[in-house]
Amino acid sequence: MSKKILILPGDGIGPEIVAEAVKLIERLRADFGLNVELEHGLIGGSAYDAKRHPLPEDTLRLAQAADAVLLGAVGGHKWESLPIALRPEKGLLGLRAGLTLFSNLRPAILYPQLAAASTLKSEIVAGLDIMIVRELTGGIYFGQPRGIRTLDNGERQGFNTLVYSESEIERIGRSAFNIAMKRNKRLCSVDKANVLECTELWREIMTGLAKDYPEVELTHMYVDNAAMQLVRAPKQFDVMVTTNMFGDILSDCAAMLTGSIGMLPSASLDAKGKGMYEPIHGSAPDIAGKGIANPLATILSVAMMLRYTLNEQALAQRVERAVNKVLDQGLRTADIHTAGCEKVGTARIGDAVCAAL
Numbered sequence: 001m002s003k004k005i006l007i008l009p010g011d012g013i014g015p016e017i018v019a020e021a022v023k024l025i026e027r028l029r030a031d032f033g034l035n036v037e038l039e040h041g042l043i044g045g046s047a048y049d050a051k052r053h054p055l056p057e058d059t060l061r062l063a064q065a066a067d068a069v070l071l072g073a074v075g076g077h078k079w080e081s082l083p084i085a086l087r088p089e090k091g092l093l094g095l096r097a098g099l100t101l102f103s104n105l106r107p108a109i110l111y112p113q114l115a116a117a118s119t120l121k122s123e124i125v126a127g128l129d130i131m132i133v134r135e136l137t138g139g140i141y142f143g144q145p146r147g148i149r150t151l152d153n154g155e156r157q158g159f160n161t162l163v164y165s166e167s168e169i170e171r172i173g174r175s176a177f178n179i180a181m182k183r184n185k186r187l188c189s190v191d192k193a194n195v196l197e198c199t200e201l202w203r204e205i206m207t208g209l210a211k212d213y214p215e216v217e218l219t220h221m222y223v224d225n226a227a228m229q230l231v232r233a234p235k236q237f238d239v240m241v242t243t244n245m246f247g248d249i250l251s252d253c254a255a256m257l258t259g260s261i262g263m264l265p266s267a268s269l270d271a272k273g274k275g276m277y278e279p280i281h282g283s284a285p286d287i288a289g290k291g292i293a294n295p296l297a298t299i300l301s302v303a304m305m306l307r308y309t310l311n312e313q314a315l316a317q318r319v320e321r322a323v324n325k326v327l328d329q330g331l332r333t334a335d336i337h338t339a340g341c342e343k344v345g346t347a348r349i350g351d352a353v354c355a356a357l
């Protein structure tokens with residue numbers, strides 16, 4: 001039976017980069033037997049313009065019925081003065097919540113051809129390939145009670161609660177172990193178990209889960225050390241799993257090791273492997289409509305979709321190899337351009353990836 005993919009281009013460069021990803025999916029369908037159906041919907045500012053809401057009901061319905069969602073990006077100056085509940089970003093958050101996407105996968109891959117783009121020495125980062133699995137719907141960002149209160153002495157006090165139940169930890173743990181099984185079978189769980197009881201429980205549950213995954217080598221690391229190791233010797237990591245807040249910080253740190261925001265895909269999965277796939281960058285209003293945006297983060301998001309939702313490992317590898325070939329050919333969009341390479345636009349990169357399949 002064919003799988004359904006909902007395409008949500010969004011705002012700014014969203015439609016331009018998603019068009020290249022759709023071109024790729026159509027090619028995989030025509031020439032490589034990929035059995036999918038595409039549907040299209042509105043999200044973000046463009047949805048607000050058409051339907052007065054950043055996440056129209058029909059978009060949420062289509063997303064709930066789909067096996068996977070491919071999203072470009074949302075946001076832009078035009079919608080910045082709207083009430084918060086109607087801003088484009090609310091569309092994205094609503095979709096994550098509406099689909100119960102609790103497992104956020106953020107790879108940090110540095111293609112050797114782009115090693116010069118990193119602020120770190122090439123030998124530290126060339127060939128880097130890490131996957132950070134971040135818990136996305138719990139922890140201190142959602143814990144109750146929270147707020148700012150006034151104490152008896154008149155001083156104000158801000159407070160938040162770090163809370164994880166066993167089932168929440170087990171759910172993200174299983175997601176991470178399963179991902180490690182599809183990669184190099186090494187998983188590092190990041191916590192602060194020496195200070196925070198909540199992550200003491202986190203460590204205990206992760207250790208217990210390891211018995212179900214005897215092939216995976218599980219290690220534990222405190223978050224402060226993990227941050228240090230990420231910039232000292234990042235290639236020691238394969239898969240990392242951590243809480244919402246630690247993951248938020250570490251995944252941005254890892255992303256910047258690669259030096260190029262236009263190259264990084266992401267996935268957010270539910271318990272059954274249904275996922276939303278999107279580049280990590282935003283809608284880049286400064287370059288929207290110019291045909292110069294880098295579509296590779298979105299194209300690599302399709303590769304993640306093939307691997308994690310559609311179970312098409314061979315096609316995922318084929319897409320990743322095609323991206324590698326295009327980089328070998330010296331084709332670059334402006335954001336990753338260096339001397340000696342040919343500077344080309346969005347569509348030319350998309351065409352080159354299709355040709356290299």
Ligand code: NAD
Pocket residue numbers: 013017072073074075076077089092261262278279280281282283284285286287292293294295297333335
């Ligand atoms: P941004 O990621 O859109 O852009 C940051 C810089 O990177 C810009 O100079 C941009 O031109 C460049 N850039 C980003 N993607 C690129 C690509 N594919 N190719 C080449 N260059 C690229 O971040 P921002 O400027 O802070 O935010 C712009 C808008 O995007 C805001 O409205 C923000 O809220 C929104 N945003 C959305 C998402 C999302 O949809 N997931 C994420 C972050 C920001």
